[in-house]
Amino acid sequence: MFKGFKEFIAQGNVIDLAVAVVIGGAFTAIVTAVVDSIITPLVALFYQPDDSGNFGPTLTGIYGQSVTFPLGSLITAIISFLAVALVVYFVFVMPMNKWKERQAAKNPAVEEPTLPSEQELLIEIRDLLRKDTGAGRGSLSADVQ
Missing domain, CATH: 1.20.5 (Single alpha-helices involved in coiled-coils or other helix-helix interfaces)
Known part of the structure; x- marks a missing residue:
């Protein structure tokens, strides 16, 4: 049981995954700070925040209550996701693909005759x-x- 786990750990996939999670978490904090300090105030220029601090278009409902669609939260989530996805792609995925290509070029696979x-x-x-x-x-x- 432990032998299989030891082999799984030794493959390096777990370490790569752990590094990606740690860096992704750290980078998420940076992206959230940038979005909260730059993007959110830009969106607030166009919309007034409601009593709960949400800002976005406000519509009056059927029963007379006003409803605010919190665009700031949506924009923050979208920008955060795209920024983290770009960093993960350019820092982890692209270099790993290039490394695999170089490894494949060094050790060409022997094709069996068809x-x-x-x-x-x-x-x-x-x-x-x-x-x-x-x-x-x-x-x-x-x-x-």
């Missing part, structure tokens, strides 16, 4: 049968006459 398809085999059998029967016809027809 077997002929069923149709190719049938064509080959047909041609052999034609060749054999063609030679046999001459002798057969001579015997019959």
